[in-house]
Amino acid sequence: MKKMQKDQRGICGCLIRCCVLVILLAANGLSAQSGLHVEDHTGFDREDWPITGGVPFPKGAVFHVDQIGISGTESQKRILSRWADGSIKWVLLDYQKDILANKKVTDQLLLSEKPVEETKMHTETDDFITVNTGTLKFTVSKRRFGFMDEAWLDLNKNGVFEASEQVVKSGSGQDHFMDLQDKNPERPNNLYANRDLLAGTSVPAENAIPTVKGGPEWMRKEGGGKELRKSAAEGKYTAKVVESGPLRTVIEIKGRLGGLDDDSEYTIWLHAYKGKSFVRVQHNFLFRGNPQTTNIRRLGLSLPLNFEGEPQFRAAGLSTAEKISKRDTSYLFNSGPSNVFNLEHKGFPLDWTVEAGKKVAKGIEKTDGWIDVSSDKFGVTLAIKDMAYMYPKELSYIGKEKSLNAWIWPDHGDLVMDLRASGWEKGMQGMSITHDVFYNFHAPDDVIKENVFTALVEDAPQPYVNPEWYSYHGTKAAGMIMPKDDEKFPKTEAYLATGTAFIDRSAIEFGWLGMLNYGDMMFMYAYQIGNKELGTWGISNRKDDYDGWRRGNTMISYRKFMQYLRTGQYEYWKSASAHLKFVRDALIKHYSDEDSRMVGYGRRHSAYWGVTPQDENDRTGGVAWDGYGTNWLGHYLHWNLTGDWRTYEVMNEIRSAFNHWGNTDVDQLSGGAYVGLKTFGTVVGMEAAKKEADNFLAMAIERTANPGDEWRDNTWFMGYGLYLQDVDDPIIKEAIFDWWRAGKHKEDRWGLYWHRESMAAVYWAAQNDKAMRDSIFSELVSVGSVENQNSLRIEAQTSLYKKYGISGLYEDCDMVYLANTVAPKYWRAKDDIMQMQWDEPLSMAVMDHYKEYGGRTDLPLQKERNFDIKIKSASKTALDVEVVLDSSSDVHLDVLDKAGNLLWTFEKQGIEKGTLPISFKESKGGLSDIYFIRLQVADDTMIKKFTLP
Numbered sequence: 018m019k020k021m022q023k024d025q026r027g028i029c030g031c032l033i034r035c036c037v038l039v040i041l042l043a044a045n046g047l048s049a050q051s052g053l054h055v056e057d058h059t060g061f062d063r064e065d066w067p068i069t070g071g072v073p074f075p076k077g078a079v080f081h082v083d084q085i086g087i088s089g090t091e092s093q094k095r096i097l098s099r100w101a102d103g104s105i106k107w108v109l110l111d112y113q114k115d116i117l118a119n120k121k122v123t124d125q126l127l128l129s130e131k132p133v134e135e136t137k138m139h140t141e142t143d144d145f146i147t148v149n150t151g152t153l154k155f156t157v158s159k160r161r162f163g164f165m166d167e168a169w170l171d172l173n174k175n176g177v178f179e180a181s182e183q184v185v186k187s188g189s190g191q192d193h194f195m196d197l198q199d200k201n202p203e204r205p206n207n208l209y210a211n212r213d214l215l216a217g218t219s220v221p222a223e224n225a226i227p228t229v230k231g232g233p234e235w236m237r238k239e240g241g242g243k244e245l246r247k248s249a250a251e252g253k254y255t256a257k258v259v260e261s262g263p264l265r266t267v268i269e270i271k272g273r274l275g276g277l278d279d280d281s282e283y284t285i286w287l288h289a290y291k292g293k294s295f296v297r298v299q300h301n302f303l304f305r306g307n308p309q310t311t312n313i314r315r316l317g318l319s320l321p322l323n324f325e326g327e328p329q330f331r332a333a334g335l336s337t338a339e340k341i342s343k344r345d346t347s348y349l350f351n352s353g354p355s356n357v358f359n360l361e362h363k364g365f366p367l368d369w370t371v372e373a374g375k376k377v378a379k380g381i382e383k384t385d386g387w388i389d390v391s392s393d394k395f396g397v398t399l400a401i402k403d404m405a406y407m408y409p410k411e412l413s414y415i416g417k418e419k420s421l422n423a424w425i426w427p428d429h430g431d432l433v434m435d436l437r438a439s440g441w442e443k444g445m446q447g448m449s450i451t452h453d454v455f456y457n458f459h460a461p462d463d464v465i466k467e468n469v470f471t472a473l474v475e476d477a478p479q480p481y482v483n484p485e486w487y488s489y490h491g492t493k494a495a496g497m498i499m500p501k502d503d504e505k506f507p508k509t510e511a512y513l514a515t516g517t518a519f520i521d522r523s524a525i526e527f528g529w530l531g532m533l534n535y536g537d538m539m540f541m542y543a544y545q546i547g548n549k550e551l552g553t554w555g556i557s558n559r560k561d562d563y564d565g566w567r568r569g570n571t572m573i574s575y576r577k578f579m580q581y582l583r584t585g586q587y588e589y590w591k592s593a594s595a596h597l598k599f600v601r602d603a604l605i606k607h608y609s610d611e612d613s614r615m616v617g618y619g620r621r622h623s624a625y626w627g628v629t630p631q632d633e634n635d636r637t638g639g640v641a642w643d644g645y646g647t648n649w650l651g652h653y654l655h656w657n658l659t660g661d662w663r664t665y666e667v668m669n670e671i672r673s674a675f676n677h678w679g680n681t682d683v684d685q686l687s688g689g690a691y692v693g694l695k696t697f698g699t700v701v702g703m704e705a706a707k708k709e710a711d712n713f714l715a716m717a718i719e720r721t722a723n724p725g726d727e728w729r730d731n732t733w734f735m736g737y738g739l740y741l742q743d744v745d746d747p748i749i750k751e752a753i754f755d756w757w758r759a760g761k762h763k764e765d766r767w768g769l770y771w772h773r774e775s776m777a778a779v780y781w782a783a784q785n786d787k788a789m790r791d792s793i794f795s796e797l798v799s800v801g802s803v804e805n806q807n808s809l810r811i812e813a814q815t816s817l818y819k820k821y822g823i824s825g826l827y828e829d830c831d832m833v834y835l836a837n838t839v840a841p842k843y844w845r846a847k848d849d850i851m852q853m854q855w856d857e858p859l860s861m862a863v864m865d866h867y868k869e870y871g872g873r874t875d876l877p878l879q880k881e882r883n884f885d886i887k888i889k890s891a892s893k894t895a896l897d898v899e900v901v902l903d904s905s906s907d908v909h910l911d912v913l914d915k916a917g918n919l920l921w922t923f924e925k926q927g928i929e930k931g932t933l934p935i936s937f938k939e940s941k942g943g944l945s946d947i948y949f950i951r952l953q954v955a956d957d958t959m960i961k962k963f964t965l966p
Contacts, residue, residue: 051126051486053087055114055478058587061469063116063478067265067290070480071107071658072126073487073494076100076743079108079128087112088125093135093262097657098699101743106494106699107657110480111264113291126482136263138291146258148266153294153458154178155185157268157287159256162249163191164270164287164298165320170395170458184395184458189321190418193249193283195274195426196315197306200242202435204234235445235533236355236409239433244314247275249283259662264291269662279610281305286662295398295457295470301449301663302425305608308436308445316426316434317411318454324419328392330373331467332412333385339373341390343416347373349388350429353408353531365528367405370429387471388412390421391461397421400471402453403595406530423454426532434532447608447616450532451598451663479590479658487582489862495654496739497781499861501584506861513857517580520573521592536599538573574600575651578658583858597655601667617667617674649693650739656700668697676709691717692740699743718752718917738778738859747962748917748949750782757793773797774856780863794867797860884954886910886961889934893943893965896921900933900952909953910935914945 055068079085082094085108093111100106116122139148145166146157155168168185169178185191253273260267270285281304288297302316329338330347341347350372354365366381386404390397399421404410411427414420426434436445455474459465484500485491503510520538524530529537577593580586600619609615649671656664675690691713698707737749757779776793783789883903890897900908908928912921921937944965952959 052482053110053124053126054121054481054483054585055116056121056587057116057119057478058476059472060118061472062118063114063473065113065292066116066473066478067111067113067293068478068480069109069111069265069660071097071109071656071660072480072482073107073492073657074105075492075494076106077102077104079105081105082108084128085110086127088127090114090124091263093264095260095262095660096701097660098701100699106743109660111262113264114478116478137261138263138266138289139258139261139268141258146256146268148268148289149178150289150294151176151292153289153296155289155296156187157256157270160254161251162193162254162270162272163187164285164318165296165456166191168458170294170460172395172460182395184323184397185320186323189323190319190420191321192319193272193274194315194317194319195247195281195313197245197247198239198242198312198314198433199245199310200240201310201312201437202237202240202433204237204435204437235435236353236432236531237435239314239431240312247280249274250276250280252276253280259286265289267662279305282608284663284666294459295455295474297474298423298454298456299451299663300425300454301451301602303449303607304436304446305610306446307443309442311436313426313434313436314432315424315428317422317424317428319418319420319422320456321418321420322390322397324390324392325394326392327416328390328396328414330388330390330414332371332373332388333468333471334369334378334380335371335373335376336378337376338391339376341374341414341416345374345416346413347388347390347416348411348413348429349384349386350411350427351384351386351404351408352427352430352432353405354528365530367408367530369405385468385471386410386412386475387467388414389467390414391459393461396459396461398455398457398459398467398470399423400455400457400467400474402455402475403535406535407452407532408530409532421456425450425452443609443611446610447606448533449602449607451602476591479587481585484583484585489866493742494657495579495582496859497742497777497862498579498583498858499865502861502865505865509857509861513580517577517589520577521588524592524595533603534599536595536597537603538596573651575654578651578654579858594655594659597651597664601652601655601664605667605670607667607670614674614677617670617672617677649689649696653696653700665700665702668700668703672697672703672706672709676712692737695740695744714748714913714917715919718748718915738774738781741778741782745960747960748913751915751947751962753779753782754789757789773860777856777859777863780867790867794863797863882954882957882959884952884957884959886950886952886959888963891944891963891965894939896937896944898935898950900928900935900954902928902930902933902954905929906955908933911951912937912944913949913951914942915947915949917949920944920948 053072057063074085077100080103082096082105085094085105086092087110090112095109096105097107097109112124114122114124138150139146141147144159146159148155148157152171152174153168154171156166157164158166165185167183167187169182170184171178172182173179250273253276254270255272256268256270258266259269266289268285268287268289270287271282273280273282275281281302283303284301286299288299290296298318300318304311304313327340327342330341330345331338332347332349334349339347348371349369351367351369353367367383369380369384371378383405386402387398387400389399399412401407401410401412401423404412409427409430409432411422411424411429413422413424413428415422422428426432436448453474455470457465457470487495487498488500489497490500499506501510524536524538529535574593574597577589577596581589581593605617605619606615607617649668652664652668652671655661656668672694675694691710694706694710694713697703698705698710700706737753740746741749753775756775776797780790780793783793884906885901887899887901888897889899896912898910900910902908906928907926908924910923911919914920920942923935923937946965948963948965950961950963952961
């Protein structure tokens with residue numbers, strides 16, 4: 018590991034700039050330090066390793082990305098989202114660091130003294146994009162598929178890419194293809210049944226879920242028939258640079274596998290890094306075909322290599338390197354268990370096979386997921402991130418074609434992707450999946466080993482500041498959450514540790530793995546309707562399959578990201594990311610040839626796993642109206658933490674779905690759409706979503722202002738609470754005050770776990786209303802807080818926590834025992850431990866804030882504006898106002914009633930400085946007792962609440 022060289026003058030300059038940032042942050046009420054941490058979790062050293070991740074800043078602190086820097090380190094920056102005042106909310110940082118095995122490295126965030134001239138690693142012509150990392154040079158065609166049309170590796174390290182150093186030649190067979198079969202495989206008629214996992218018994222149940230013939234398997238032995246190859250089509254192909262700078266370049270490649278309109282799509286985001294000879298190929302596949310007639314037999318990327326002679330082949334699980342001839346196809350095939358619908362407790366093998374010439378190796382444990390092909394001139398290591406968990410997968414080298422193949426769906430194993438799992442004919446149409454494939458080009462004597470490289474890309478370091486930075490004490494960028502505090506909240510922290518472990522262990526012990534499963538989890542472990550115990554799988558009395566399990570929203574990933582931000586624990590980051598990606602790809606519908614309005618909505622689990630067609634028809638053909646605001650927020654946090662372009666695409670799909678559909682039929686979700694669109698509107702490039710949200714304003718406010726259902730009315734309040742940290746919106750405040758005054762939160766039908774998030778939103782909205790805050794605090798500590806409950810459930814959780822400890826929960830705790838211990842015979846059953854942890858951090862922040870300030874409230878600083886609204890006279894039928902302008906500007910003024918309905922509007926451009934009188938008469942329905950005026954002057958908006966005299 019090389020040593021970092023430090024310039025003393027640079028250190029002094031960094032100290033000055035750091036002081037500037039600290040003073041600025043202190044002015045915004047921040048006590049958090051600005052250290053930026055990254056940590057290795059692989060056990061291997063990293064040298065100049067690329068780091069990419071999002072970091073938030075408080076409102077009003079930083080307005081220009083050039084102000085942000087990292088002490089003593091070159092960095093690349095991209096703004097991800099902004100606060101309402103235009104200041105930077107989240108910024109994506111790229112930098113490189115030396116990190117020792119299992120160690121943490123800390124840098125200092127700072128404000129730069131002046132803008133930095135950023136160099137770029139790429140050049141463009143009409144035909145090609147050329148990227149030069151310093152060690153690797155490659156071209157990407159703008160005309161035809163080839164994520165590497167040509168490539169050179171600087172083998173002698175002289176800074177010149179010579180003809181003898183070419184590792185990939187143009188037109189030598191680069192391909193992306195899919196093989197389809199026209200004969201469906203046989204599906205046995207085996208129904209799943211209730212299972213007692215502790216006793217090891219299985220009781221057949223005629224109406225057990227799923228009931229589709231053959232069950233929900235999507236990985237089956239092929240049925241044979243004719244095969245049709247679909248290759249990347251030239252006419253459906255584009256390539257462009259979407260991210261550039263001195264440290265990382267990202268090229269987006271889009272196309273179709275075939276030239277027909279109903280052929281499936283692919284997108285590749287190709288990431289290249291300064292000084293590195295490896296590339297990340299982030300590959301997304303989108304299925305557009307008919308799941309009843311289309312069986313995918315193969316799906317792969319082929320990269321031909323410029324080898325001379327016969328190379329050597331190495332692979333995970335193979336003890337020695339094997340010489341391979343032109344007749345050989347050498348491969349690592351990971352099939353996983355034969356049953357992908359995992360309800361068996363601790364009973365799934367991860368089968369893999371390696372074959373190289375006459376050498377064969379097999380295993381059932383987790384494969385490291387890499388192969389390497391090397392000649393005496395150069396070599397390439399090929400790896401798929403999480404390959405063992407994303408089965409079935411294959412990596413191979415075909416000697417005859419000299420091609421290195423990454424198989425998204427494997428060549429070996431005689432398997433097909435059977436997407437008939439759903440009882441609904443088009444249930445799996447529009448499914449997608451994303452993989453990370455890495456190609457590491459190296460000289461024969463490079464010291465980095467294949468297994469080391471694979472481990473390093475499996476666990477990329479995620480930059481993190483500290484829990485205070487993300488909390489209500491700090492930037493507030495993720496909402497008013499409470500940082501972990503075992504001293505103030507020992508019971509609640511124990512509870513949260515147990516609840517989050519419950520989620521993680523669900524995936525681990527029940528084996529929710531596989532290409533379409535990884536990141537999934539089981540929602541419940543047992544059921545009870547009335548006094549009837551229904552076992553560990555159970556029978557739902559609801560048509561919408563909610564009681565099976567339903568992960569079609571991102572409540573879990575949103576809460577896991579919150580738990581990660583408030584603790585900094587890497588395990589939460591891993592599990593939240595896996596779940597978000599599963600929901601983002603597999604459980605959101607990305608294409609429909611029948612109704613484009615479905616694109617962007619969450620896919621119910623019944624549509625995914627398969628139940629009866631009757632149940633599929635429930636809720637509009639199996640597509641959930643998924644969106645209390647929580648699915649928006651999970652994607653929003655993932656985007657801001659990663660800058661992931663696939664997440665960005667899906668966020669736009671969600672926007673389009675709600676704007677296209679209008680969502681007029683399901684009123685309880687209009688609040689979620691309003692808050693979601695407003696939140697997405699803070700993302701750079703999605704600013705139009707702010708105005709799109711106004712289409713939902715009337716529905717959202719009307720529903721909340723007239724509360725009728727204690728559950729539906731508060732499911733979007735966490736989103737309201739997050740939004741109110743940015744925009745002081747009196748319309749939203751008045752609506753949630755109405756909900757609170759109606760007392761719906763006191764109806765304990767849902768076990769309290771929905772209500773704390775709503776009460777927290779009311780608390781923060783109350784601002785200087787001490788009486789309201791006193792009342793909310795009193796209710797939280799009496800009925801809504803783990804810290805103040807002495808129930809058998811809490812006692813069981815506390816004893817369980819003491820028995821195992823936090824680390825033990827991840828290693829030794831039996832989930833069935835845990836579920837039965839924590840929530841025995843509750844009709845919502847074993848999900849209670851998971852459900853209640855969703856909103857505890859919000860409740861904790863309220864209690865901590867109240868205790869810290871004794872109920873005091875500090876009014877937020879109001880932005881100074883050069884305009885104002887004055888009321889001259891007001892009655893039920895007429896309104897006279899004056900707009901006062903300190904400078905000439907365009908003016909747009911709306912008058913809204915209490916429910917957000919538009920009564921009057923005025924718009925005029927180029928109004929001179931001074932006082933502008935505006936009069937309205939004969940309002941439809943009359944002016945309500947409480948009304949709002951929304952005034953937009955230039956790009957600034959003011960909303961004021963008024964009451965009729």
